[in-house]
Amino acid sequence: MLRVRYGWSLFLGLAFAVAVAGCCGGSSEEKKPSRWETKTTPSAQPSGAITSAAKPPAPASSEPKPLEGSAFNKFFPADATDGTKRVFTQEKTGYAEAKYQKDGKDLLTLSISDTANNPDARSKFSSATEKLQSHPMMTVGKNQSTILVKDRFQLKASSQTLDHEARKAWLSKFDLTGVAGL
Amino acid sequence: MSDETPIYQLLEQLPQGGATVRLLQAFDYLVPGEWQNITSLEGMIRSTTGEEDESLIQTIGERAIALYGNPEEGYQRAVWLFQSVDSLDKLAGAAAAAHMIGEKFSFLGFMEKVTPSEETTQCVDAAVKFAAEMAAYCYCNGIPGDSVGDFVGSLSQYAKEDVMRVAAWVSFDCVLPLGPDFLDKILGKLQNVSLDTLTNNRVFQKISHLLPGGGQEQKALIETNMQQSASFLSDFTSSRDITQNGVIDRVRSVIEVSDDKLDYVAAAVDMFTNYYEHTGIQTVARRLSSRAYGEI
Numbered sequence: 001m002l003r004v005r006y007g008w009s010l011f012l013g014l015a016f017a018v019a020v021a022g023c024c025g026g027s028s029e030e031k032k033p034s035r036w037e038t039k040t041t042p043s044a045q046p047s048g049a050i051t052s053a054a055k056p057p058a059p060a061s062s063e064p065k066p067l068e069g070s071a072f073n074k075f076f077p078a079d080a081t082d083g084t085k086r087v088f089t090q091e092k093t094g095y096a097e098a099k100y101q102k103d104g105k106d107l108l109t110l111s112i113s114d115t116a117n118n119p120d121a122r123s124k125f126s127s128a129t130e131k132l133q134s135h136p137m138m139t140v141g142k143n144q145s146t147i148l149v150k151d152r153f154q155l156k157a158s159s160q161t162l163d164h165e166a167r168k169a170w171l172s173k174f175d176l177t178g179v180a181g182l
Numbered sequence: 183m184s185d186e187t188p189i190y191q192l193l194e195q196l197p198q199g200g201a202t203v204r205l206l207q208a209f210d211y212l213v214p215g216e217w218q219n220i221t222s223l224e225g226m227i228r229s230t231t232g233e234e235d236e237s238l239i240q241t242i243g244e245r246a247i248a249l250y251g252n253p254e255e256g257y258q259r260a261v262w263l264f265q266s267v268d269s270l271d272k273l274a275g276a277a278a279a280a281h282m283i284g285e286k287f288s289f290l291g292f293m294e295k296v297t298p299s300e301e302t303t304q305c306v307d308a309a310v311k312f313a314a315e316m317a318a319y320c321y322c323n324g325i326p327g328d329s330v331g332d333f334v335g336s337l338s339q340y341a342k343e344d345v346m347r348v349a350a351w352v353s354f355d356c357v358l359p360l361g362p363d364f365l366d367k368i369l370g371k372l373q374n375v376s377l378d379t380l381t382n383n384r385v386f387q388k389i390s391h392l393l394p395g396g397g398q399e400q401k402a403l404i405e406t407n408m409q410q411s412a413s414f415l416s417d418f419t420s421s422r423d424i425t426q427n428g429v430i431d432r433v434r435s436v437i438e439v440s441d442d443k444l445d446y447v448a449a450a451v452d453m454f455t456n457y458y459e460h461t462g463i464q465t466v467a468r469r470l471s472s473r474a475y476g477e478i
Contacts, residue, residue, distance in 0.1 A: 034190055034191070034194060035224065035240065035243075036188070036190040036223060036243055036244070036247060069324060087336070087339050089323060089472070090322075090323045090324055090469065090472070090473055091323065091324035091325075092255065092256075092323075092324045092473070095473060095476065095477060097472065097473065097476055109472065109476070111473075111476035111477075113476055113477045117477060118245065118477050118478065120478075121477060121478055140238065140478070141231070141233040141234075141235050141238045142232070142233065142234070142235075143231060143232045143233060144231075144233075144475065154476075154477070156475075156476050158231065158475060158476070160231075160232035
């Protein structure tokens with residue numbers, strides 16, 4: 001009797017778990033293929049294989065070795081610029097990033113990246129129609145403005161609240177001469 | 183562990199419901215509005231950048247996937263750390279066997295297997311988990327300057343998944359089993375435990391190869407990390423009014439527990455949830471999205 005009861009409650013429990021999983025979209029079989037798998041050839045790669053987009057980034061052989069992110073830090077606008085607090089948030093090979101906060105809220109993110117890490121990033125500047133000083137400048141999406149210095153270093157200002165003009169003003173606060181001298 | 187799994191799959195594998203998610207939602211009151219349960223790379227990119235253009239999101243995502251796929255970038259190690267500190271004592275099948283009693287999760291016959299740890303182990307576990315947080319921070323964000331000092335400075339800037347995880351760690355790993363004076367207890371035990379006790383600790387054994395230095399240096403690092411973070415953690419706990427009663431009430435609103443002993447409830451949370459791994463994967467995905475947005 002005990003065994004029967006236990007079996008019944010387990011059955012109910014499992015049935016409920018299946019129902020909950022179904023309601024929550026937890027059934028992986030019913031999910032559409034991920035957009036990130038689109039470059040995978042199903043017959044050529046097993047399920048879960050890393051897609052072509054997910055291959056480790058390998059700088060092209062003609063590219064210089066990316067500089068360390070620490071080389072970029074000194075060119076960022078100083079702490080307290082325009083009443084903001086500067087917080088460095090990432091420092092990796094070829095990349096440095098800082099966010100600037102005002103009144104405790106994130107105002108924008110500034111970054112410097114060495115395109116030796118990702119040479120494809122440079123090509124978009126061929127269609128740039130604006131310049132900041134002598135550097136080609138353009139917008140990316142709706143929340144980002146970027147310039148390319150020395151045909152190599154990409155400086156970006158990203159913000160969900162500032163417009164292009166305001167972001168452009170922040171880009172001009174980088175030590176652009178310093179970056180050009182790298 | 184995670185090495186073969188791309189970041190978008192790690193995100194997509196995170197549950198949208200279940201005990202971990204419900205528990206984190208129940209503790210939203212500690213960090214109001216900071217945490218959302220984002221379980222897709224696309225969702226994380228939208229949240230991080232505010233961008234809506236599909237082709238731009240695709241480009242950012244492909245770059246993020248590529249960055250994660252390179253083991254030398256450190257993001258995989260960060261995920262591995264978050265997973266490792268959460269993977270002990272999990273009962274295989276417990277999550278699947280969970281069923282609902284009203285709004286609560288019940289784990290049927292698994293409760294009898296919940297065994298509270300004694301206090302020294304709880305203290306060491308908590309400190310080692312927090313060292314893993316620091317190490318994951320460094321692997322994820324780079325190591326600017328000396329790691330401990332920068333990590334401690336960054337704690338006050340923690341937001342979203344990061345601050346949710348710290349709030350959960352303070353609640354479940356510190357206040358709940360150790361009480362309001364958890365910092366004194368952890369710091370006291372750390373000073374007194376032998377190197378052998380530390381090296382025999384199961385959480386430490388899992389992550390020690392990802393901490394710098396040998397045994398003595400690692401012990402010193404774990405202590406220094408707790409000491410230097412103590413002021414922040416004390417303020418964090420008092421300003422958010424994190425109390426044992428508050429924590430246990432919220433836990434019991436989500437998980438059906440058959441014993442009210444605090445260390446028992448703490449052990450049940452440890453056994454039936456994986457908040458560290460869950461929020462950790464979201465943390466790494468957000469950092470990847472931000473960097474990819476900066477690099478494309």
